[in-house]
Amino acid sequence: MADVDRLKALAAERALEFISNGMVVGLGTGSTAKHLIRLLGERVRGGFRVLGVPTSIATEKMAREAGIPLTTLAEHAELDLVIDGADEVDPARNLLKGGGGALVREKIVAAAARSRVIIVDETKLVDVLGRRFALPVEVIPFAVPTATAAIARLGGRAELRLTSGSGNAFVSDNGNPILDCRFGDITDPARLERDVTLIPGVVDCGLFVGFDPIVVVAAHSGTRIIR
Numbered sequence: 001m002a003d004v005d006r007l008k009a010l011a012a013e014r015a016l017e018f019i020s021n022g023m024v025v026g027l028g029t030g031s032t033a034k035h036l037i038r039l040l041g042e043r044v045r046g047g048f049r050v051l052g053v054p055t056s057i058a059t060e061k062m063a064r065e066a067g068i069p070l071t072t073l074a075e076h077a078e079l080d081l082v083i084d085g086a087d088e089v090d091p092a093r094n095l096l097k098g099g100g101g102a103l104v105r106e107k108i109v110a111a112a113a114r115s116r117v118i119i120v121d122e123t124k125l126v127d128v129l130g131r132r133f134a135l136p137v138e139v140i141p142f143a144v145p146t147a148t149a150a151i152a153r154l155g156g157r158a159e160l161r162l163t164s165g166s167g168n169a170f171v172s173d174n175g176n177p178i179l180d181c182r183f184g185d186i187t188d189p190a191r192l193e194r195d196v197t198l199i200p201g202v203v204d205c206g207l208f209v210g211f212d213p214i215v216v217v218a219a220h221s222g223t224r225i226i227r
């Protein structure tokens with residue numbers, strides 16, 4: 001396992017302590033969440049009872065393979081907990097997410113959960129959001145040109161996300177493209193989230209503000225909890 005992947009696995013393992021028997025748990029998307037699903041699957045096979053709500057088709061497939069029983073928001077509109085990764089976490093525990101393109105379902109599940117646990121390796125902790133990572137914005141196909149122009153008016157540079165390899169436009173699980181938007185330092189994430197999501201045709205963006213997550217950080221020296 002590569003070094004950073006080992007840290008992701010450590011964070012996922014530590015997060016298991018937040019899951020109690022019988023909980024309905026949102027299952028995040030990405031390479032860190034993948035470890036959580038694997039480890040939770042092992043627990044389920046050992047008799048642990050849990051119901052998962054996947055935040056993406058990829059996670060749904062992985063969870064099924066791991067033997068985790070699944071449910072839907074139609075059956076459980078309120079969840080006990082969600083555990084998910086993030087691309088950046090700032091000192092106020094605001095998040096930038098969506099590197100894996102699952103931001104819309106991830107935010108819906110985060111909002112439906114009574115508590116949220118974010119699992120990251122220490123490289124994800126940043127002083128300010130947006131310096132390293134572009135902000136993913138999911139838009140309906142019809143709105144790509146107008147949303148691109150609106151993002152420019154907000155001071156951002158939008159680039160249509162392409163699927164690595166084929167060069168075709170990336171399509172989310174919801175059938176939409178994603179604009180990766182460079183705004184430079186995002187000093188007021190709440191304001192930018194509001195401004196971007198007010199653009200007609202924008203479904204949502206990868207800023208997760210005010211969710212008050214518990215953050216599990218894995219470093220070479222061990223794991224720590226920030227809350």
Ligand code: 5RP
Pocket residue numbers: 028029030031032033084085086087096097098099100101102103106
């Ligand atoms: C997917 C996400 C992921 O949580 C985020 O991209 C982190 O991914 P990884 O754990 O692979 O670093 O927001 O939409």
